[in-house]
Amino acid sequence: MQLTSQLSLAALSCLILALDPGLSQARAQAGETQTGETQAEEAKQAPKTEKSTKKADQNLRVRGRIQTGWELDADNNTGNVSDSFFIRRARVDARWMPLDWVKLVLELEFADKIGPRDVYAEFQLHEAVALQVGRFKKPFSRLRMMSPWDLMIPDRGLLDRAVIDDTKYGGFGARDYGLMVSGELEAPQDFPKIATDPLKLSWWLGGFNSLPNETNYHRDAVARTQLRLFKGLVLAIDGSLKLYEESSSTKTAALLGADLKWEWDPFRLQLEGAWGDNVNQGGKLWGSHATASWTFALSEEINLIPALMVEVFDPNTTQADDLDLRVAAALNLDLRENIRLILSLDKTWQDLSASQSALPDPLKLTLQTNLRF
Numbered sequence: 001m002q003l004t005s006q007l008s009l010a011a012l013s014c015l016i017l018a019l020d021p022g023l024s025q026a027r028a029q030a031g032e033t034q035t036g037e038t039q040a041e042e043a044k045q046a047p048k049t050e051k052s053t054k055k056a057d058q059n060l061r062v063r064g065r066i067q068t069g070w071e072l073d074a075d076n077n078t079g080n081v082s083d084s085f086f087i088r089r090a091r092v093d094a095r096w097m098p099l100d101w102v103k104l105v106l107e108l109e110f111a112d113k114i115g116p117r118d119v120y121a122e123f124q125l126h127e128a129v130a131l132q133v134g135r136f137k138k139p140f141s142r143l144r145m146m147s148p149w150d151l152m153i154p155d156r157g158l159l160d161r162a163v164i165d166d167t168k169y170g171g172f173g174a175r176d177y178g179l180m181v182s183g184e185l186e187a188p189q190d191f192p193k194i195a196t197d198p199l200k201l202s203w204w205l206g207g208f209n210s211l212p213n214e215t216n217y218h219r220d221a222v223a224r225t226q227l228r229l230f231k232g233l234v235l236a237i238d239g240s241l242k243l244y245e246e247s248s249s250t251k252t253a254a255l256l257g258a259d260l261k262w263e264w265d266p267f268r269l270q271l272e273g274a275w276g277d278n279v280n281q282g283g284k285l286w287g288s289h290a291t292a293s294w295t296f297a298l299s300e301e302i303n304l305i306p307a308l309m310v311e312v313f314d315p316n317t318t319q320a321d322d323l324d325l326r327v328a329a330a331l332n333l334d335l336r337e338n339i340r341l342i343l344s345l346d347k348t349w350q351d352l353s354a355s356q357s358a359l360p361d362p363l364k365l366t367l368q369t370n371l372r373f
Contacts, residue, residue: 046272059097065149070369075360087111088368089148093103093118112140117175129183135211139204139224140164140173140182142259143272152293152307153328154344159274159287159313163255167279169218172255176220180206187358200228201221218244232263242279253277266295279318286312305332323351340370
């Protein structure tokens with residue numbers, strides 16, 4: 001009789017569990033049986049699973065990148081021709097996120113001599129606000145802010161070379177020590193929109209000073225605002241105010257810029273211009289350039305991308321006949337995600353409007369390889 005009662009109770013329990021699986025799950029989670037408690041304890045003491053290990057690996061990323069190739073330089077005026085092999089960049093960078101809201105970045109250059117490039121910490125204070133401190137690029141000029149491994153034309157050009165990357169008192173968009181606040185704001189879904197994507201506003205505001213090894217001390221205040229009208233079309237304006245010491249007096253220089261990016265697969269167009277003070281020569285300068293490219297997908301992992309860049313640059317608006325024109329064309333072959341082969345032809349005409357000019361009109365042919373590993 002007792003055995004029959006026990007069997008009846010066991011059958012009733014099985015029937016209840018079959019009708020209510022949630023009870024079975026709750027009992028399993030609570031570890032009501034000794035076996036469940038043991039398994040839970042062993043799970044705590046066991047090494048990390050493959051999934052958790054993968055997540056940890058994603059928080060730490062180390063990579064290397066190399067740009068190397070061959071270059072031919074010729075000058076129409078002098079007739080000089082020279083060629084050389086080069087290693088333009090050889091970098092290793094590490095990015096580590098010890099917390100979800102903290103990112104640490106270290107990038108080293110090995111091409112000429114070992115030295116730091118990016119060294120900074122970034123703190124995501126809010127989903128719409130971030131704080132960055134250390135050594136990094138100033139937020140000026142889309143072309144300067146782009147990674148050199150993403151450029152369709154290997155050389156950024158005249159405007160970048162003369163004022164944005166470097167001057168006697170540091171470039172308006174070059175790397176310096178600084179502190180920067182940035183953020184993003186996206187319009188509500190019910191806000192009027194041009195296309196299906198909501199408007200998105202991005203902004204950067206930072207203060208910087210020169211690096212310790214620079215003899216000419218300077219400070220910079222830089223701001224940039226960027227508006228995404230719809231997916232693929234982004235407009236931006238930026239400004240920079242530079243303070244520097246010259247002839248025992250403090251002087252200021254300003255540069256204003258604007259850029260546009262339009263991506264409509266497989267077409268891409270980028271426009272940019274800037275106007276402001278020429279720190280090196282005095283007076284005012286201006287420059288603008290346009291870069292267009294088209295991607296031909298040869299296969300899932302191979303793309304052929306022709307690109308064309310046209311640039312106009314006036315180093316001093318107070319002088320006549322000093323306008324420069326530059327035209328560059330390139331053919332990019334992307335192999336998977338880690339290799340890009342570039343064949344480019346770059347021609348500059350200096351003092352274009354002058355009847356005669358002793359300045360060189362350089363022609364540059366470049367074969368470059370970009371490797372990521």
